[in-house]
Amino acid sequence: MKQPECEFWDPFAPEYADRWQPIEGVDGLSELVLARDPETGSYSRLLKFEPGTDTTPMGVQRHDFIEEILIYEGSLHDLTLGETFHKGWWAYRHPDMPHGPWTSEDGCVTFEIRTYV
Numbered sequence: 001m002k003q004p005e006c007e008f009w010d011p012f013a014p015e016y017a018d019r020w021q022p023i024e025g026v027d028g029l030s031e032l033v034l035a036r037d038p039e040t041g042s043y044s045r046l047l048k049f050e051p052g053t054d055t056t057p058m059g060v061q062r063h064d065f066i067e068e069i070l071i072y073e074g075s076l077h078d079l080t081l082g083e084t085f086h087k088g089w090w091a092y093r094h095p096d097m098p099h100g101p102w103t104s105e106d107g108c109v110t111f112e113i114r115t116y117v
Contacts, residue, residue, distance in 0.1 A: 001081035005068060009054055011046060023047075025058055028049060029049055029050075030047075033045045034046065042111075046109055047112055051106050053104045054102075059081060062096050062097065063095060065095060066092070071089045071108060072110060075084075078100060
């Protein structure tokens, strides 16, 4: 079975606030999974960084999936690269590509697609 169909809805509406789940190990970081394919494990999500979030406890990240990320709101500062990325910026990462850790002084929301190959 592929991910289920879903008509438009507002993931930022107050009635969906309880769907946001904290990311273990980093204060101020939470996710909202939008859709998931149970066969492949691929999914899309929103990732929210509250102002002042620092992902240093997670270290540099590497994944076993393709990752596409669009900064929907706010900005992220990559501590390894020493660069800040802003609303509208997009990234495409192959499996095992190192990235992060990140800080977000004013907060940030990203839209991510994770595709297992």
